[in-house]
Amino acid sequence: MLTDQHKDPFEERLTAALHETGGGFDADRTALAARGAVRGRRKRFVRRAAVTAGAASVVLAGVGGALVLRPGGTAAEAVPSSVTASAKPTPSATATHATDEQMIETLKRLLPKGDFSEERGQGTEPTDKLKVPAPSAGLVFDDGKGAAAIGVSVGRVQPGGTQARQAAQCPDRVFIPYDACRTSRLADSSVVTVLQGYEYPDRRVDTKFWTAELVTPTGQHITVSEWNAAAEKDKPVTRTDPPLTPAQLTRLAAAKEWRAVANALPEPLPEPELPGSDLHARTNLLALLPKGLKVTDKSSDDGDFAYAVVDDGKGRSLVQVNVQPDMLDVAGDLFGSGSETLPDGTRVAVKQGPGDRGDQVMWTVDTMRADGRRVVISAFNAGTQNESATRATPALSIAQMRKMALDARWWSGS
Structure with a gap:
């Protein structure tokens, strides 16, 4: 299983598992991509051993961590907004x-x-297949310059909670490469993050993936996603950039509808308390x-996951650790x-295999x-998981890594 872990991106395998087990989800692929892909892009790759998504239970026995949102960006200057509607949610019983x-028509x-074309939508009315609604809309849009997939998803998060804070962060470039990312505060105090990145972190296909993720002060959460192709995957690039500019993405995400x-x-x-916050x-x-x-380079926070980029004079090397009780x-x-x-009674397993790119180990x-x-x-043997190898082997030997992993200080505060 460890060998397979490094051959396939986590996100692709989780999506495949959802499609295999979800049945009804597969019919709404564009809308699902709008909801799920952005979260995968903006979360740090920390692979936990078991991930449960709906009916799918996917065992991921690689580096061993969950996709955990981590702060990594800073807010840019505020930008004006024409949004005047109140962001305060009304009780769901009266909404x-x-x-x-209606979701499709609103997007159009x-x-x-x-x-x-290829219009798909999921409203807010509960159904037998989807007890908890996850409203979304997706379609293929062509402004005369090439077909492009566009999707929107709507949700709610705890105001001021972990999800709300992390939606307002740009991802860490060590794990997620992108061309630009900007976080701005609108006139109504909503925060929007616009990310201009790529569908494939390793750029093996030049499909661009741009998103705007907005959170209001009261927890309304809107995500807009677009590509420069008619689908997020398996479709040829039709244009240089996705059709909507960052400003247009922001306005679409901020729409009162x-x-x-x-x-x-x-x-x-209520958000559960994440374990491992005191593991340093x-x-x-x-x-x-x-x-x-x-x-x-090094990670910015000190919870249960950390990384450092080191150089012994022979090239950069990414080192990362995950600590799990x-x-x-x-x-x-x-x-x-x-x-x-x-x-x-301590168990030790060693694996030496390929990284996320063909020339990485x-x-x-x-x-x-x-x-x-x-x-x-x-x-x-590279400074990130998405770049070409910078050296023949990692900067640390297996013996050094083993000594580090077995050190008592990881649990000295437990």
């Missing part, structure tokens, strides 16, 4: 539900003049790095016949204490 057709009405849709949704559930992964990683390495339930998936068990040392506490350290 008017939107139908599938808010777009510039052009031709529309989407806020009315958000008002019909249930109140968001960055502090420990930097302290345990072998001497003689120059740190050229209580992982015994997936021990069998992570530690097979080739793993080692130490006298104290990724070395991983995966450890789990007898009580389920897990530390996974990986190193690449």
